[in-house]
Amino acid sequence: MLKSNDGQDFKRYVVMDYLSDVLIRAYGKSIKELFENAAEGMFSLIIDIESIEKKFEKKMKINLREKIGLEDLLIIWLEKILYLNEVNDLIFSEFKIIDLINNESESRISALLKGEKINLKKHEIFLQIKAPTYHNLFIKQDNEAGIFTVDIVFDV
Amino acid sequence: MKEYEIKKISDYKWELPLNKDFKMRVPGIIFSDKELLEHASQEETLAQVINVATMPGIVNASYAMPDIHYGYGFPIGGVAAFDMDDGVISPGGVGFDIACGVRLLRSDLEYKDIEKKMENLMGNIFTSVPKGIGTKGRIKLTEREINLIFKNGAVWAINNGYGDEEDKYHIEENGCMAGAEPLNVSREAIVRGFEQVGSLGSGNHFIEVQKVDEIYNKAAAKRMGLSVGQITVMIHSGSRGLGHQICSDYLKVMQSASKKYNIILSDRQLACAPINSPESIKYYSAMVCAVNFALANRECLAHWVRLVFEKMFNKSYKKLGMDLVYDVSHNVAKFETHDVNGKEKKLCVHRKGATRSFGPGCHGIPDDYKDLGQPVIIPGDMGRYSYVLLGTKKAMHESFGSTCHGAGRLLSRTSARKKVNGKELQRELFDSKGIIVLADSMSSIAEEAPIAYKDVKNIVDIAEKAGLSEKVAKLVPLGVIKG
Numbered sequence: 001m002l003k004s005n006d007g008q009d010f011k012r013y014v015v016m017d018y019l020s021d022v023l024i025r026a027y028g029k030s031i032k033e034l035f036e037n038a039a040e041g042m043f044s045l046i047i048d049i050e051s052i053e054k055k056f057e058k059k060m061k062i063n064l065r066e067k068i069g070l071e072d073l074l075i076i077w078l079e080k081i082l083y084l085n086e087v088n089d090l091i092f093s094e095f096k097i098i099d100l101i102n103n104e105s106e107s108r109i110s111a112l113l114k115g116e117k118i119n120l121k122k123h124e125i126f127l128q129i130k131a132p133t134y135h136n137l138f139i140k141q142d143n144e145a146g147i148f149t150v151d152i153v154f155d156v
Numbered sequence: 157m158k159e160y161e162i163k164k165i166s167d168y169k170w171e172l173p174l175n176k177d178f179k180m181r182v183p184g185i186i187f188s189d190k191e192l193l194e195h196a197s198q199e200e201t202l203a204q205v206i207n208v209a210t211m212p213g214i215v216n217a218s219y220a221m222p223d224i225h226y227g228y229g230f231p232i233g234g235v236a237a238f239d240m241d242d243g244v245i246s247p248g249g250v251g252f253d254i255a256c257g258v259r260l261l262r263s264d265l266e267y268k269d270i271e272k273k274m275e276n277l278m279g280n281i282f283t284s285v286p287k288g289i290g291t292k293g294r295i296k297l298t299e300r301e302i303n304l305i306f307k308n309g310a311v312w313a314i315n316n317g318y319g320d321e322e323d324k325y326h327i328e329e330n331g332c333m334a335g336a337e338p339l340n341v342s343r344e345a346i347v348r349g350f351e352q353v354g355s356l357g358s359g360n361h362f363i364e365v366q367k368v369d370e371i372y373n374k375a376a377a378k379r380m381g382l383s384v385g386q387i388t389v390m391i392h393s394g395s396r397g398l399g400h401q402i403c404s405d406y407l408k409v410m411q412s413a414s415k416k417y418n419i420i421l422s423d424r425q426l427a428c429a430p431i432n433s434p435e436s437i438k439y440y441s442a443m444v445c446a447v448n449f450a451l452a453n454r455e456c457l458a459h460w461v462r463l464v465f466e467k468m469f470n471k472s473y474k475k476l477g478m479d480l481v482y483d484v485s486h487n488v489a490k491f492e493t494h495d496v497n498g499k500e501k502k503l504c505v506h507r508k509g510a511t512r513s514f515g516p517g518c519h520g521i522p523d524d525y526k527d528l529g530q531p532v533i534i535p536g537d538m539g540r541y542s543y544v545l546l547g548t549k550k551a552m553h554e555s556f557g558s559t560c561h562g563a564g565r566l567l568s569r570t571s572a573r574k575k576v577n578g579k580e581l582q583r584e585l586f587d588s589k590g591i592i593v594l595a596d597s598m599s600s601i602a603e604e605a606p607i608a609y610k611d612v613k614n615i616v617d618i619a620e621k622a623g624l625s626e627k628v629a630k631l632v633p634l635g636v637i638k639g
Contacts, residue, residue, distance in 0.1 A: 017568045019226045128358040130252040130400040134424035135228030
């Protein structure tokens, strides 16, 4: 749970009803936290996060020598995690962003993911996510509550 | 919610008139009956039809097929053709699962031949088909081989012992789409594809053993080798992670390209570039690689299924008559020549959740089906039925030769999961209809429950009444493998 400046409680992410695909609404008190929660929300679609043991840590870096929109950076962040999941059969339950920079000359994320290799005898895969989409993708900020929100539609 | 003006053209065709306030360049045309149209309007799907109608160079209309539903960017069931001179190509108009499609295998077997073996048969198919994450592919490709797949499609599978020589004549583009350029496929996409050829994937992908239940067009069914009581196999899959990555890569390219070419987007998922721009040329050549990967994928999947049948019936698949009826994609962009106001014009036709439905005599139809029209395969849900249709002459004028692609969802995945228990549904389908459903995840059975889908019979009937396709055969499920 997150607590906003005006005392409201927010879940870190919510899976919303979306007809053909899946929509995650993520919240965060900072952009970093918003990105972390979006990643966890995405992973909650793939697998029961509680069933994942933190057996190893994986460093992840995104380094772009240009300024891109925060929404674009969010898409790259989520895609990179999906890539690790699909190519290396890795599942994660913790997504810690150590550094997030998005300025005039660069867009960077360095993060530490914790999880394990998938074991189908132990883990049930709910679904495979094809990709996050740009559909109606806007990071909003409620200044009074001090909360960032984003709705992400995933193609599944 | 916005109120849109909808004009009735016929009982099965409706127009969203040109409205400059919405920056529409062409009207929207929806093939639907009144009831389904009301449903579509509730879902704000109409806004997505309108958004597509704002895209540069769109010709005639932004079309919606009878199974239209709310997607992202383009609606699912959307068809848009673009002019070669001032039109665009949009990766979002094809979708992430490039060349997702269906194929149908026939057989000489009848229900009585397989009735007692069903459980074993489905169990064996289930274990012989890789699904995706956590399961190893049966084929590990090298970079050289994946490049050969990009260029040769299903023909690669056939040449490498994973398919049948005759199959290619019954696959769109003879099993291999021209225009691939492997250099335009990213390293990430290639790596994702290494172990994915011949794997099913998840979501609504499936392998279904079916029985032909009803024939509507005897002559066409006979030509396709279909008769009542006979066993068929339907396979629904696409280009897997490789195709998803190509779409993701080029969506990013198109975000900048849209700005570069001053294209105003009503939704960033519609990002696009002029057809003859370097960005579009690159995307198209990479998309073709994914199309060919998908064709090879379905060829391999069919091969695994044929091998299981061979083992179960101690006969070669050839002797079992397991020929390919047809293989058709429903997420793709193609250059096609169509009649536009009495003139032949080359266009780039995007079909997203829509099937090509070319009429008799059209270019691109296999010789043995040429006088009938192009076969169209429409999967329904796991508890009811699927259909084989034929393309029509009328579709060529009405929808650039396009029709529906499936039933269309009625419930979201989350509501389906809330309403249905996967395990109970699995038991109920077996007890009431004898249908064996196998899946790694019970929640995926719940998400794909029959109640989550519209009745595909209504959809194909509307498509027929609108003149977009004609019914040939109805197939009922006996066993289903969910990805």
